[in-house]
Amino acid sequence: MAADTAPSYDFGLLRVGLSADGVAHVEINRPEALNAFSSQVWQELGACFGRFKSDGRVRCVVLSAAGRMFTAGLDLKEAATGPLGAAPDPAVDVARRGYYHRLAILEFQDAISAIETCDKPVIAVVHGACLGIGIDVISACDIRVAAEDAFFVVKEVDIGMAADIGTLQRLPKVVGNDSWVRDVCYTARRVPAKEALLVGLVSRVLPDKAEALAAAQATAASIAAKSPVAVVSTKHLLNYSRDHSVREGLEYTALWNTLAHNSHDMAAAVMASLQKKRAHFPNL
Numbered sequence: 555m556a557a558d559t560a561p562s563y564d565f566g567l568l569r570v571g572l573s574a575d576g577v578a579h580v581e582i583n584r585p586e587a588l589n590a591f592s593s594q595v596w597q598e599l600g601a602c603f604g605r606f607k608s609d610g611r612v613r614c615v616v617l618s619a620a621g622r623m624f625t626a627g628l629d630l631k632e633a634a635t636g637p638l639g640a641a642p643d644p645a646v647d648v649a650r651r652g653y654y655h656r657l658a659i660l661e662f663q664d665a666i667s668a669i670e671t672c673d674k675p676v677i678a679v680v681h682g683a684c685l686g687i688g689i690d691v692i693s694a695c696d697i698r699v700a701a702e703d704a705f706f707v708v709k710e711v712d713i714g715m716a717a718d719i720g721t722l723q724r725l726p727k728v729v730g731n732d733s734w735v736r737d738v739c740y741t742a743r744r745v746p747a748k749e750a751l752l753v754g755l756v757s758r759v760l761p762d763k764a765e766a767l768a769a770a771q772a773t774a775a776s777i778a779a780k781s782p783v784a785v786v787s788t789k790h791l792l793n794y795s796r797d798h799s800v801r802e803g804l805e806y807t808a809l810w811n812t813l814a815h816n817s818h819d820m821a822a823a824v825m826a827s828l829q830k831k832r833a834h835f836p837n838l
């Protein structure tokens with residue numbers, strides 16, 4: 555993407571950096587409120603990942619958070635002011651208020667789903683608490699790594715609600731263990747990093763946040779050095795296949811690759827492999 559048309563990543567509660575090797579680093583930066591998700595946080599997150607989708611410079615993303623913990627979940631102070639998107643006027647009937655409340659929940663869902671639909675792999679780095687909406691967020695990521703002090707809580711039942719931004723849809727597919735998912739979703743119990751590793755919620759646990767971040771950056775750099783056509787195709791096809799039958803997945807993959815096999819990257823990669831050299835692939 556030409557510099558004059560490059561999207562802006564100038565946000566209030568996110569710090570976004572883009573390295574020359576194609577790795578974007580998004581840091582949720584609201585440490586004074588333990589990175590609680592106010593509407594501004596999730597709206598900025600949605601906008602940011604929406605922009606990554608069409609920004610060819612971005613090949614892989616690392617998502618982390620500043621301060622003591624990944625996130626304390628939904629901003630309860632903001633939530634206490636009334637339901638999301640609902641008109642506060644009590645004279646307005648419940649159907650009319652409910653209509654706008656539903657739209658607001660859908661908007662919140664879309665913002666977090668932007669992590670999944672941005673096409674570029676996203677690696678979450680979790681340290682300290684990852685509560686409530688934090689689980690919705692990391693479940694939408696491709697890879698999760700944790701620091702030893704990380705712990706995870708599907709906290710929603712403790713605030714009197716069912717999780718509604720993606721945890722109940724994605725977490726079962728991430729860990730593939732229905733009994734465990736129901737245990738943690740019904741009880742809101744604290745899951746330590748070791749257990750998260752054992753059950754497959756995270757793929758690595760590192761001694762501390764700095765090492766977890768370094769490991770994620772190294773993985774991201776390795777992904778960013780691959781053909782971006784191959785990488786976005788792989789993400790897209792994994793997600794499609796997760797949500798469809800094997801047969802549907804195979805048929806769709808054949809169709810997708812009918813186009814993707816025509817990239818210059820394949821020829822360059824095959825040639826480099828034969829010559830025992832490293833291929834360099836242009837941005838999407």
Ligand SMILES: CC/C=C\C=C\CC(=O)SCCNC(=O)CCNC(=O)[C@H](O)C(C)(C)COP(=O)(O)OP(=O)(O)OC[C@H]1O[C@@H](n2cnc3c(N)ncnc32)[C@H](O)[C@@H]1OP(=O)(O)O
Pocket residue numbers: 586587588590591626627628629630631632638659662683685686687688709710713718719
């Ligand atoms: C449509 C709905 C969509 C999504 C729904 C998502 C549901 C959820 O996310 S459920 C999870 C909700 N979160 C919680 O229940 C956690 C609440 N917080 C705590 O229990 C504690 O703060 C803690 C995380 C255990 C940390 O405790 P501690 O180390 O003692 O720090 P504190 O002094 O409590 O907090 C410091 C500072 O942060 C503010 N804060 C903490 N959590 C939140 C929050 N969730 N929302 C808003 N603000 C929060 C806290 O008030 C303090 O601020 P001060 O200004 O210093 O008082």
